[in-house]
Amino acid sequence: MSAGIVPYVVEERPDTGFNNATLGIWLFLASEVMLFGALFSSYILLRVGAAHWPSGASILNIPLATFNTFILVGSSIAVVFAWAGLKENNFGQFKKCMAVSMLCGLAFLVLKTFEYKMKFVHGLFPSTSTFLAIYFTMTGLHALHIIGGLIVNGYLWGPGSKMFKEDPHHFTHRVEIAGIYWHFVDLLWVILLFPVLYLL
Amino acid sequence: MSANTNSPSTSQMVGIYSRLFGLLSVITLVGIAAVYFFHIPVWVAMAVGLVLIALKGTIVVDSFKQFMVGRNIIVMVFTMTGIFVLGLLLLPVLNHSDRLVGTQDISKQMQMETKEGGGHHGD
Numbered sequence: 001m002s003a004g005i006v007p008y009v010v011e012e013r014p015d016t017g018f019n020n021a022t023l024g025i026w027l028f029l030a031s032e033v034m035l036f037g038a039l040f041s042s043y044i045l046l047r048v049g050a051a052h053w054p055s056g057a058s059i060l061n062i063p064l065a066t067f068n069t070f071i072l073v074g075s076s077i078a079v080v081f082a083w084a085g086l087k088e089n090n091f092g093q094f095k096k097c098m099a100v101s102m103l104c105g106l107a108f109l110v111l112k113t114f115e116y117k118m119k120f121v122h123g124l125f126p127s128t129s130t131f132l133a134i135y136f137t138m139t140g141l142h143a144l145h146i147i148g149g150l151i152v153n154g155y156l157w158g159p160g161s162k163m164f165k166e167d168p169h170h171f172t173h174r175v176e177i178a179g180i181y182w183h184f185v186d187l188l189w190v191i192l193l194f195p196v197l198y199l200l
Numbered sequence: 201m202s203a204n205t206n207s208p209s210t211s212q213m214v215g216i217y218s219r220l221f222g223l224l225s226v227i228t229l230v231g232i233a234a235v236y237f238f239h240i241p242v243w244v245a246m247a248v249g250l251v252l253i254a255l256k257g258t259i260v261v262d263s264f265k266q267f268m269v270g271r272n273i274i275v276m277v278f279t280m281t282g283i284f285v286l287g288l289l290l291l292p293v294l295n296h297s298d299r300l301v302g303t304q305d306i307s308k309q310m311q312m313e314t315k316e317g318g319g320h321h322g323d
Contacts, residue, residue: 015273018271030278033281045291077218081214183217192253196253199236
């Protein structure tokens, strides 16, 4: 092992209680919490300072967003079952469940695109109002996170899955790390974005 | 989902995640029902919404708590993250209570300068 390269080992380090990849993903998620925390703080600042703030229900499509919420929840559950399949050495279950998870993610993006399109058709752009500016910023950034997660999951489902034959423990760990990220993206929508933008 | 040998078994993990997402789904439905269908006043809706957000956050932290036991580094990281986010959330309060350079004062000042036709922005 040459100097300067962090080895990808599945074993936990005694000093941290995690292996490098797990610690790395948790640190990354902590930075993501700060990123979206800053955006949420901006939202509060803009809302408190605004003379008029529209109700999300009056502008946004709540039934569609609710459906999208449950699609994301389903996607996260499918990732858990995909990981469980690998833990039980059931590669077929992994393939099916990960495919379902990715399809759910894609469906979320398609519905989000449809929602955006409907806004644009009605002349509602980020420049229209402060509410729409923060709405498009936060949901757009979240959609970029979904796209990033789909790329990683797609790789693990497709070409990356060859690793399961050579080193199943290592591959299972990769899916676990990707799953943690996917859960974070899902929870971000369910806990923060959907209630704050659509319901409050 | 954890590789730790001391962590719950696969079936237990699936149960934890299923329970977590099930609870979040139910709370989300309650929030939608409260805000969208019952047409409650805005301030009540905001209060209900914030309580539900806090409840969801608590459930998530509770679900992941057992993975953090004995792993002080990640507890420290997320404690620091929490403090930082709390600081960010307090910024609007600080801004709102700042009577000298609050955003409303700045906008009033800009309007006055526009009316005067000067537009002098300091020396």
